[in-house]
Every structure is written in C-alpha cells, then in structure tokens.
Amino acid sequence: MSKAVVELPPKGGFNFDLCRRNEMLLKKGASPPSFRKTGTTIVGLIYQEGVILGADTRATAGSIVCDKNCEKIHYMAPNIYCCGAGTAADTEAVTDMVSSQLQLHRYHTSRESRVATALTLLKSHLFNYQGYVQAALVLGGVDVTGPHLHMIYPHGSTDALPFATMGSGSLAAMAVFESKYCEGLNKEEGINLVCEAICAGIFNDLGSGSNVDICVITKGHKEYLRNYRVPNTRAHFSSKEFTFPKKTEVLLTKIVPLREKIEVTEDGDAMEE
Amino acid sequence: MDLNMNVDAPHSMGTTIIGVTYNGGVVLGADSRTSTGMYVANRASDKITQLTDNVYVCRSGSAADSQIVSDYVRYFLHQHTIQLGQPATVKVAANLIRLLSYSNKNMLQTGLIVGGWDKYEGGKIYGVPLGGTLVEQPFTIGGSGSSYLYGFFDQAWKEGMTKDEAEQLVVKAVSLAIARDGASGGVVRTVIINSEGVTRNFYPGDKLPLWHEELEPQNSLLDILNAPSPEPMNI
Numbered sequence: 001m002s003k004a005v006v007e008l009p010p011k012g013g014f015n016f017d018l019c020r021r022n023e024m025l026l027k028k029g030a031s032p033p034s035f036r037k038t039g040t041t042i043v044g045l046i047y048q049e050g051v052i053l054g055a056d057t058r059a060t061a062g063s064i065v066c067d068k069n070c071e072k073i074h075y076m077a078p079n080i081y082c083c084g085a086g087t088a089a090d091t092e093a094v095t096d097m098v099s100s101q102l103q104l105h106r107y108h109t110s111r112e113s114r115v116a117t118a119l120t121l122l123k124s125h126l127f128n129y130q131g132y133v134q135a136a137l138v139l140g141g142v143d144v145t146g147p148h149l150h151m152i153y154p155h156g157s158t159d160a161l162p163f164a165t166m167g168s169g170s171l172a173a174m175a176v177f178e179s180k181y182c183e184g185l186n187k188e189e190g191i192n193l194v195c196e197a198i199c200a201g202i203f204n205d206l207g208s209g210s211n212v213d214i215c216v217i218t219k220g221h222k223e224y225l226r227n228y229r230v231p232n233t234r235a236h237f238s239s240k241e242f243t244f245p246k247k248t249e250v251l252l253t254k255i256v257p258l259r260e261k262i263e264v265t266e267d268g269d270a271m272e273e
Numbered sequence: 274m275d276l277n278m279n280v281d282a283p284h285s286m287g288t289t290i291i292g293v294t295y296n297g298g299v300v301l302g303a304d305s306r307t308s309t310g311m312y313v314a315n316r317a318s319d320k321i322t323q324l325t326d327n328v329y330v331c332r333s334g335s336a337a338d339s340q341i342v343s344d345y346v347r348y349f350l351h352q353h354t355i356q357l358g359q360p361a362t363v364k365v366a367a368n369l370i371r372l373l374s375y376s377n378k379n380m381l382q383t384g385l386i387v388g389g390w391d392k393y394e395g396g397k398i399y400g401v402p403l404g405g406t407l408v409e410q411p412f413t414i415g416g417s418g419s420s421y422l423y424g425f426f427d428q429a430w431k432e433g434m435t436k437d438e439a440e441q442l443v444v445k446a447v448s449l450a451i452a453r454d455g456a457s458g459g460v461v462r463t464v465i466i467n468s469e470g471v472t473r474n475f476y477p478g479d480k481l482p483l484w485h486e487e488l489e490p491q492n493s494l495l496d497i498l499n500a501p502s503p504e505p506m507n508i
Contacts, residue, residue, distance in 0.1 A: 127341050130380075151314075157336035159307065159315045171312065 039168025041201025080141030127156025169201025287456020289418030298467025305459030328389030375405025418450030
C-alpha cells in the first residue's frame, strides 16, 4: 500500500490541533512557555465630524518591554496626526521629517496643510527606500477638502478607507471594526469603538499592551487624549519599603532628585550689539 | 502547519483585471482585494485609477510599484496635455507606462492594462505586462486570476458587442475568477469610457452570479439522505 502525502498549501486561521495536548500537559503540571512580544496596534476611523486615531503604548526591544507608556500618535501638522507601527526609530524619523517639510510648505504657501500632501511625501520617501524603512503608518486629518484617513505600508503603497488598522494587533482590532463600524458615528460612539479595537489588540495580541491613546481631529479643532484608558495598572506593590540587610550600619542618607527644576524668568537684559 | 500569516509581506494585489473594447468605447474591470501574505489588507480597494479624463489604467502586481508608476504617468500626461493643447491619446498614455515599466524592469513588478477613448482611434486597450512590452489588443486580461479566464474569453468574446454586453461579460468574467482564485475577491468595479465620458459602476458580492460549489447542491447525496424513505425499485 503506497502512502500518498498530499502537500496542502499553508492555510490562514487558527489551528486547534494542539489544544488537547496543551490541556493534558497543564494537568500533568508543566508550565506554559512565556510569550515573545513584538509589535503594536494602531487604528483610525472616520466619523461624522472628522477622524479619530488610536494606538496602544507598548514599545518592545526583542522580548523586553522597553517603554510601558510611549507615544505612537505623532504630530504632523495642527490638523494632521499619524500613528506609527514598525521600527520605532523609523516611524519617529520619518514622521518628524515630513512634519518639518509640511511646516516649510505651510510657510511657502500660507495655507493649512492637506492630508494628501503628507501622504505623497511619506509614500515617496518610503518607496525610495524600497521597504527598508520599516514604517507602517495610519495617517489621518481634516483639511479644506474634508476628513481623510490613509494607510501607508513600508513599501510605499497606500490605501484610503473609512476605517483602518495596522501593526501586529491589526487582526484583532479589524475584527472589532468589521463587526461594529457603521458610517455616521458620533464622537462618543467613535471614541468607544476605537478604544474597544485597541483593547482587543492589547489583550489578544502578544505584541501590544499597556494603555490606549486617542486623538480626535475635527475641522479647526483637535483633542489629544493621552492615556484615555489605562486598563493595565500595576496591581501588586510590595508592602515593605526598601531595607538594608540587618547587620548594615547606615552612616549617611542623602536623597538627590533625578530631575532638577529650573525656573526661567522672562525679564532680564536684552542682548545688545 | 505554517501558521505564519506574514502580515509584513509586501502589499500585493493578487487581482483579476480585464480590459475589453466594444462598439464605441472600452470597459475596464477589476476585483478589489489587496493582500499582504495571507491577510486581506484592503477588501474594497480601487484598482482602476485615472490617468486623464479619458484614459484609465488597471493595476496588478505590487501595490507600491503600480501606484508609483501610475502617479508618475499621470504627472507626465498632465504636462503633455498642457503642451499639446488637447486631451492626450490612449496610445501616448500606454507608451508612457511602457517606457517606465521597460526601463525599470529589474526593479518593478507590476502588470498594467491601459484603456481609454480618444477622438482619433476611438476606444483602445493596451496591455503592459511584466517586463514592459506594449501590446494593443481588442481585449486583454491580467493578474493572478486571469489564468482561469483564458478559455472563457476564447469562447465568449466577440467583435462589435454593445456597451451592456461588454460590461456583462466583464462582470461575469471577474466573478468567475473571484470564485476560483484565492488572491482575488471583494467587489467588482467597472469603468466604461466612451465619447460621452466615463461611467463608474460597482457590483457588491451579493449582486454577482454564483458559480459551481457556491450554488445549492442539486441531486446530491444530501438531498437523498434527507428525503423521506424512497420508494422501493420495482422490477
């Protein structure tokens, strides 16, 4: 009897084969392996009056969380913000660079910046680097032509959609959006939906975590809600303070604050030639 | 089993794109799925982009490459129109696409179909596949889903169709490819270009015809098992 092995193409979706084995192992007392975390959840959606952007706040270096509360929603222009996923250095650098270019352009043209301008500057920069600048962005803003929301991929392609998600938690967030998004949401519904989507990423994606940041942009007005929701507060604090080992003799106690506060006074002598 | 969906893969458009001439103009059609690896990044993308008022291009292959090429050609055509003083011809648009695709063939991975109407030649379709050849054809297909349509077009294509016949042919063809090709899906978008102007149409999933296994099973074992006890055969 010949054994026919059919090569199946790789399928998407969850594979449940090992669940029973895992249960058996847990019963026997084996501890589950720890997770390796990489990534982000960033989302954007267009609502009645404008655009709402959302992001988690975890930055990872390999398998360590290096920043528990970083800012992933970057300023581009007074009416345009950009969420960044991927290599943190790349997203910071590319959004800073385009933000400066936009400001120069504003001085040149004496007009409010348009989302399409930011989009073209970002996409041509990323295309020129052929995907080596690993920055996946969700760009949103409101300009004279109305509210806009775009996704920009590391290779330089862009998509324009009414709702967008990027990052490792994008699948979890997209599941929330696909089931609950509709056109013409009001501000409260929009913020709640974005919060839910980011929380879906925070709790179900191993690469996202900590808090939810939200930015609401409407015509002529923006609201940057830093740490809008904090679902992961530290639960356990040690009740004991720091104590030296018993036989130590404390000779001197000196407390130096890490940051000095410097007062700047406005009046003073002006510079003279 | 490989569970890695590879959401970091470059954005590519699996795609089915079609361009068809008819008596008086052209019909361009495309699906709407953009994938990164196994994840559908955009289920409602618009692959038929405008180059000028009377010339459109269907994009397939790498999303970034095709967007950049069509952006450049739109810019060149705009300048050309200003210099020429009248609308650009479809042939010029197709040649600009070809020049970019051929000169950068090592770095680009995109197949394009240029279609439009001008007053000299009427409706024309030009195919610019990978590598940058330029071929003028009465109809052409492209993208990963096109493999399933060669036989269909050999049988169904005829000269001198009317506008509605041509559009129905394109919609039927794209929906057939969507049924068979995993990298094509979503909605069917068509653009009709003729002397009167441009008409964009949109066919959502539920308006498309169903094919083979999507249809209800007929005379299958399921019907027989569920049926009341059958009559015994009489000899």
